[in-house]
Amino acid sequence: MRMCDLVKYGSGALLPGLLLAGCATLPEPPKAYLPAVDVPAIAETVPVGTANDDAADDPAIWRNAADPAASLIVGTDKKAGLYVYGLDGKVRDFLAAGALNNADLREVTLADGTKRILVAASDRTDRSQPRIALFWLEGTNGKLSEIGTETFLPADRGSAEAYGFCMGGALGENDLARAYVVLKDGTVVESALFEQGDRIVPTYIRDVKLATQSEGCVVDDATQTLYVAEEDVGIWKVPLQTVLKAEAYARVGAQDGLVDDVEGLAIARDGKERAWLVASSQGDNAYTLFDLADGSMTGRFRIGGGEIDGTSDTDGIEVVLGDFGPRFPEGLFIAQDGDNAPEAQNFKLLSWQSIREALEIE
Structure with missing residues (x-):
């Protein structure tokens, strides 16, 4: 260890005059790699079109109940637009829709009784004007069609950058769903999505503020609870039945199995009324599961050990349990891969059965 390392990492034995000498470019101390089991990916998507950049970000899953193996994945290229993939990882569609960061999807029933995705x-x-971009997804062919891009903040709220995003079920009498946009300053804005002719319009409802940069979020419809990742701090839960108030759920640190940044969040709920919150522990390239029944940590895993390369620096994740065909009989987990060199970033697909067995979940 060099003298400068002793200064940076806490030695009190050096004279004050040495503290400024030659230390300006020291790297940060390495983050701890906490214990985790390896689980192999069994498929991966075609890389996004933006090469040599941090581009792929956040996936969403639509399960085709009539033909589970024909289910679809939506994923963002945050420099270019929105992809649709099949479970084979091949591109079904791409829509050049601008800088879309995080995505989610819901099946909704329109006023005329039509069910759509x-x-x-x-x-x-526009980094100063946050918007929600809205699309229809056709389950039969995987094609996207643009509905429109809508603002949602009151005019007196000033400028802000849209960052994280997730959707939850309808909470009002006439809304189709609720949208949650996590602004980069930590503000989480709830909007109701209403059908208005050919448009889907977000209407501001309320917001809650976290102290620092936040992004990942997910809604547990079963308990009407929103979970938000404050990147350098941990995970917060926000009950949606009352006035929005953030409650600490898990903290960065070995005790809760999180190494900053805390990024994507997803909820896995099975048919036995069990559920887990899954978090991307980006700082040590791992994924941490929490039992939603009591908040305890169930286990941790990394993606690796198979014929397909592993993941690192993961941003967005998604998981849906249920039958997705013979390769994913119990459910599908997807993670963005921040380093897919020599190719551009992409998304890796895992079987939930493999994760469950690796973590010895009965």
């Missing part, structure tokens, strides 16, 4: 994403094309 609504896809929405945080649009940061």
